[in-house]
Amino acid sequence: MQRTERAQKRLPVGLDDVLEAARRLDGVAIRTPVFTSRTLDERVGGRIFLKAENFQRGGAFKFRGAYNKISSLRPGTGVASYSSGNHAQAVALAASLVGSSAVIVMPRDAPEQKVEATRGYGAEVVFYDRYSEDRDEIGRRLAVERGLTLVPPYEDPFVMAGQGTASLELLEEAGPLEALVVPVGGGGLIAGSATAAKGTQGGIEVIGVEPEAGDDTRRSLAAGHRVKIAVPRTIADGLQVDAPGELTFEVTRLLVDQIVAVSDEQIVQAMVFLFERMKLVVEPSGAVGVAALLAGLVDVSGRRVGVILSGGNVAARRFAELVSEPSG
């Protein structure tokens, strides 16, 4: 029995961890709303439930994992992270909430807005040159020199468990679902989501969505081992990873049923649909699930399907560029 094999495997994260994360996050993370849309249902022929993590603190699901990790550390532990995206702000915010100091390593050419937002949460920003320096090494060195604990964006059981709480809430609110559709970058969100979903509703199908140019997890599943690709060029900046994580891939290969891939054009179409029909601002990485549905890549016909809208951090001018290009 496949199920028994799964249970026997010692996975890095389990349903208990997600449930414990949910208790830690209770009253701290926003229990984000679930949206439905007659128009979307008619368009795709199923009953769709959208979990709006764009309304999460920091504008993305990343707060869940970061807070779950940081709040599990000995009080007062300083933390460090490297990221140019949503994870950095999530770590800065989570650290400020538990009264810890945070150092975020960012590329020198990171958008001023993101640097300011990170500093706004009280974090120290350390710059590196993304063309000549290795951020992992800088992060590790800082951690050693200053006695900081690194908070990885996905390669950590507490981070994965925290991310899984979004799906846990969605499943609680929407009731039984036949499928769950989740964006895939490094794999933290889908690992946590699959753990929550298969743990609470055994028969549910878990479907990951990657950008076409960055389908490292799809290739890895096909190959049966982690495959590394060139750093993908895609508008889904949150999903620009070149390989799945080790820990996340252990979970993904056992619990995820299928990975589909969407084009940048399909992502923009989904962002426009969410904007015009549902009045929701969703960033490119956050819109891949709806993109897959609208493009007919997932069979949702007559099914109850949950979709994670993972974040909403896109500048208005960037959105304007995306929807004004001929392909949009």
Add this chain to the structure above:
Amino acid sequence: MQRTERAQKRLPVGLDDVLEAARRLDGVAIRTPVFTSRTLDERVGGRIFLKAENFQRGGAFKFRGAYNKISSLRPGTGVASYSSGNHAQAVALAASLVGSSAVIVMPRDAPEQKVEATRGYGAEVVFYDRYSEDRDEIGRRLAVERGLTLVPPYEDPFVMAGQGTASLELLEEAGPLEALVVPVGGGGLIAGSATAAKGTQGGIEVIGVEPEAGDDTRRSLAAGHRVKIAVPRTIADGLQVDAPGELTFEVTRLLVDQIVAVSDEQIVQAMVFLFERMKLVVEPSGAVGVAALLAGLVDVSGRRVGVILSGGNVAARRFAELVSEPSG
């Protein structure tokens, strides 16, 4: 006593009408969410509650008034309306829900998207030439010839009462408020809102917001009678009226404390703030309240203030144009 004078005046709409509208709309209109934002509160120095009518059926508060009116008619009564905006779709949708036929008079050059959306609700669209024909006359003639009941966009007690239910819900959810900030076009929304607010929380200040170019209600209040201006040029297309309604002005002059006016640039800044910080899509007319707060035109310091985000019907490409212009 001013209060007694008010009570003695026989206004066209009262709290009872709003409460009755709320009962009619219960389970039909969406009880839209109320959003708060630490960032907004810090920026303006008050505690702000945003009523998100962009999530209402049809994408704007207009559904409330239209449904309240149409559902109060004898069953099967056909209805007619003229509008190129949110009211047309609201009438079409409300008529379809109660099983009535609807005829909507629209300018021949109305956006295809709006025409299709109106037809999508099962309404018949009758075109007129906005440069050579009078839509009021066409609407009235159609009504007479076909025995249809006209559903005016604001000059109607049922319409005003329906619009007031948004504020009623906001006041119920947010608790006691010191001020309520509401967009002003023809005056249906603010008449209903002021009726609900002063009727339930006597001491509350009711503040209307107009576009600078279309401050007909502000001028009318200053003059003590309805003043007609040239049709205003403003991006807030829902507020492009040249004079307050007769009935709405009767309510406004007694119950509204103050009108402020915002520039198109301030409106765009508010739309960008709502997009980037709150992940909400709000159309220009719907963003005037937040624009007034961000521009410092309303004293909210240390106060609990409700704001109606009246709608979210703006095309993605139009939003892109607005935020890409140098003034934005």
